[in-house]
Amino acid sequence: MLVMNNVTKYFGDFCALEDISLEFHHGVYGLLAPNGAGKTTLIKMLTTLLYPTKGDILYEGIDIFQLDERYREVLGYLPQQFGYYKNYTPVQYLLYLAALKGIEKEVAKKRVYDVLEKVALADVAHKKMKKFSGGMIQRVGIAQAMLNDPKILILDEPTAGLDPKERVRFRNMLSDLARDRIVILSTHIVSDVESIANEIIMIKNKQVLYKDTIGNICQLLEGKVFETEVDDQEMVQFRKNHFTLSEMQRKGKWKVRFIASSPQTDWTIVSPRLEDVFLYAYQDEEQSHDVDNNEI
Ligand SMILES: Nc1ncnc2c1ncn2[C@@H]1O[C@H](COP(=O)(O)OP(=O)(O)O)[C@@H](O)[C@H]1O
Ligand SMILES: [Mg+2]
Known part of the structure; x- marks a missing residue:
């Protein structure tokens, strides 16, 4: 040991x-x-x-x-x-x-x-x-x-x-x-x-x-990681409201994976991955997001 x-x-x-x-x-x-x-x-x-x-x-x-x-x-x-x-x-x-x-x-x-x-x-x-x-x-x-x-x-x-x-x-x-x-x-x-x-x-x-x-x-982010589709024009605001983990553009829409404190009807809850925790843990400290659990 x-x-x-x-x-x-x-x-x-x-x-x-x-x-x-x-x-x-x-x-x-x-x-x-x-x-x-x-x-x-x-x-x-x-x-x-x-x-x-x-x-x-x-x-x-x-x-x-x-x-x-x-x-x-x-x-x-x-x-x-x-x-x-x-x-x-x-x-x-x-x-x-x-x-x-x-x-x-x-x-x-x-x-x-x-x-x-x-x-x-x-x-x-x-x-x-x-x-x-x-x-x-x-x-x-x-x-x-x-x-x-x-x-x-x-x-x-x-x-x-x-x-x-x-x-x-x-x-x-x-x-x-x-x-x-x-x-x-x-x-x-x-x-x-x-x-x-x-x-x-x-x-x-x-x-x-x-x-x-x-x-x-990964358990630390359980219930906090979601995926959804966001319209092009709403994306800027979305990024301000949520910490996005990944963003993929397809046909005028964005498929985003993000962190939020509670679910919403049109969001799909997903299992947190190590990558999510990593991105969240080392996010630029300057950025501010509307997430209530900044310290996980
Ligand atoms: N011999 C050294 N003298 C002064 N600062 C050092 C020395 N070695 C590393 N550092 C500093 O210590 C910090 C950690 O470096 P390091 O251990 O190489 O990180 P990592 O391997 O995770 O990239 C860095 O800020 C680096 O500049
Ligand atoms: Mg090194």
Whole structure:
């Protein structure tokens, strides 16, 4: 178990994260927040690259900075910016990293082929990476994070730059990896975590806004999300009255999905989705809407 207790991080006078307390058991945790919210900062603390200003982080009850090398032995990490060598093949690259990690040569060989199998790159194991797609490179990145068979796998924006097909494949692979370990993955794209994360963590105003299952998070907007059709000329006023989640124009009418506090006869009530909560939670604070539950 990995635990953060009242962790605060300052960069000089600037507070990036404040009083963060989180627990990770096993499964996939989706750290979901817009850019600049503090995801990378949080992840860098969990990977011992940044030291918390206040609070502590414990693995199996012991401070991770005290565990030091022993903690990093159980940790796999894919940074947001990950460097690889275009002229290397995945096997060459991973053997090189394994050597840096001090993994013995014979053991390393077996591990390299094992992880390439896991990320479905075995058939290109000896091809130079310069011809790889974004998705394939990301899978090499995950392979390097898996080299030590980590109990904790932390991936910072692993789906950035992937096409939709690669995203689906990536999601399937992750849920498979997460069966017996902690997987923490950060993203600002709702659809990347909604089908695989056991729990979602949202950060807002430097603090944890939600940490819960998707079902429970969506429950917050239950009975408040509607769909209806709005005439073209009424749309400006409609937007002023309601927080719209999506708008689709068709034949002089708009099909809108929106939030309102109580139903109306010509509105269809719909089940809230994670995307709805995300849009609502991070709506521009300047905007004002006629919704009575601004804090959900
Ligand atoms: N080394 C740093 N020095 C100063 N400010 C930083 C540093 N790293 C991040 N920040 C600031 O902290 C905030 C959170 O950044 P970051 O953790 O990268 O967010 P995210 O990964 O969610 O996009 C941002 O306002 C960013 O500018
Ligand atoms: Mg980041």
